[in-house]
Amino acid sequence: MSKVPLKAAGAPPALAALILIDVITDYAFPGGARLRRAAPPALARIVALRRRLQAAEVPVIYANDNRGRWRSDVRELASRSVAAGAPAIAGLLPGRSDYVVLKPKQSGFYATPLAELLHHLGVRTVVLAGLAGDGCVLCTAIDAHLRGYRVIVPRDCVASISPARNRRALQILAESFGIDTRAGARITRRTLQATGGARAD
Template identity: 40%
Template sequence: MGKTAVIVIDMINTYEHADADLLLPSAQETVPAVTRLIDRARTQDIPVIYVNDNFGEWRSHHGEILEEALSGGHADLVEPLAPDERSLFVVKARHSIFYETPLAYLLTQLGVDRVVLSGQVTEQCVLYSALDAHIRRLGVVVPRDAVAHIHRDLADAALRMMERNMAAEITTADRVALSP
């Protein structure tokens, strides 16, 4: 196993979107596991990279995205896992964390060959990002308790697909091996 990075997908969120009412219960369950995973990574000097939707705000940067999420009605879901001064931040516009972002280049620069995908939504952004990571020959780990879903049945199917079709390791946040 080479170098690992923990990727936090779309957790800097105001939850003011069409599926928020379906996502919120799962996000509330997921935040403690994501927070533990981030804390473990930071303690072990493992890169933590936030890849977050810009919500169509093309003039936003990561600080503005974070400020807006922290001033919204669900700051309790953002504050525990907010980026620190060492965190890296990539803004995305579509489902995959790789689609037209500099993430692949960043991972190469960091010497990362294995990603731990956490965040939301399991059956959308996490699934598409896992496929794109697999295509790029990166090892993929998905802690099932650190990914939130909109539809449980689709999330379960997505996790099975990631494991079977993309050789992803499906585990829990506390069992993820972060370093060799």
């Protein structure tokens, strides 16, 4: 996890968090070239979603694959992504107020401190966006649902190596788990307040 200070003692709970899954990547894995071609529209919408939710005081958490590099950190991952010319990476790099969790497997919860961080922040609703919709986003969303979180996966803020695979993953989330897959533009402060997920003014 990054060294960004946690929520100050006595501060009101965040209630919602935006979790960005594997948006920092060099695409150097099987299927990566196809995912790289499919990702830019979703990544552009993620940048806009992040900006809007940060303005609503929603914390941003990066859950990023360590790609088997156990001595790695987010700075190294970002450097590799920038060097590889990853699309839209400039607008997706973590800021000083963001949190970073490195994960060894598909789910952001598996063998990471993500659950403890969400508990510390008082989060009840998680908005998940990133790559790939039918892999790490799917696994993290199901894991969050099983842990009792209100889960939103904006359908236009995730990408997979093919549109068909992305649609199938979103369909599973919506139909089998009742997960909200509204478009990213429809996720606002008011939306999160209505679902118990944002701090009131």
